[in-house]
Amino acid sequence: MKVICAGMSKTGTKSLRAALILLGYNVYDFLENYQYFGGEWNRIASEGGTTEDFRRMFENVDAVTDMPGCSFWDEIHKAFPDAKIIFTTRDEDSWLQSVEHQIAAEDHPLVHLMMLLSPTYWKLDRFMWRIDHAVSGTGMISRFLRGVKINRLLTKMAYRKHNANVLQNAPKDKLLVYSVKEGWKPLCKFLGVDVPSKPFPHKNKQGQMVEELMAKHPIYIRGEREVMFFGSLLLLMLVLGVYIIVTRLF
Incomplete structure (x- = not known):
């Protein structure tokens, strides 16, 4: 582990992930943590974890961004004390608005359909909600088929608490307080690498990442295939049921 992103979701973590990938880092974001360490994270959320657990999980990973890694930045850093910490920041009101935009983007007909028909997406x-309730306490409540209810006050309090913890406890010689609006220069200087010729990537504006992930990520592709399979099966059962009823009536 070389880089730990301690900034909460919606502070530019997807842009930072894309930038680190362009710089050659092997990055585990939320979906990679779920895909490869889902069982470990569920255990940690319910029973706790040790420094050795985090060392074992991330020994072959260069960087970690977004949830749940950002909430466990301190524990991961204890396992990898030489790792650098990037704390992505964002104005609180802008951050909360972005959280609400993300929730609105995920309140998508296809998402609800996938919830009904796809074991993978369920x-x-x-x-996602188990981890959020276990470590963030943001007051977001998933309501099946009725979207998400967000407690704005608790969400802001969780944001302030997390940020204060990072700023107070992260070792100053390993910490970069960073906004993705600053681009390549401070990031590359901190990491000790050359500035790439490519423009700095800006990802997930207005929740656009949801549609991109649905189109490209293996988890979402598998979920869509399950939707097609179980949807077709249900349609076949419906047609068969109607046929049986009609034949019995006539």
Whole structure:
């Protein structure tokens, strides 16, 4: 582990992930943590974990961004004390607005359909809310088929608490307080690498990442295939049921 992103979701973590990938880092974001360490994270959320657990999980990973890694930045850093910490920041009101935009983007007909018909997506959704309730306490409540209710006050309090913890406890010689609006220069200087010729990537504006992930990520592709399979099966059962009723009536 070389880089730990301690900034909460919606502070530019997807842009930072893309930038680190362009710089050659192997990055585990939320979906990679779920895909490869879902069982470990569920255990940690319910029973706790040790420094050795985090060392074992991330020994072959260069960088970690977004949830749940950002909430466990201190524990991960204890396992990898030489790792650098990037604390992505964002104005509180802008951050909360972005959180609400993300929730609105995920309140998508296809998402609700996938929740009904896809075991893969249902497990992913349950994992996301379990982790959030276990470590963030943001007051977001998933309401099946009725969207998400967000407690704005608790969400802001969780944001302030997390940020204060990072700023107070992260070792200053290993810490970069960073906004993705600053681009390549401070990031590359901190990491000790050359500035790339490519423009700095800006990802997930207005929740656009949801549609991109649905189109490209293996988890979402598998979920869509399950939707097609179980949807076709239900349609076939419906047609068969109607046929049986009609034949019995006539």
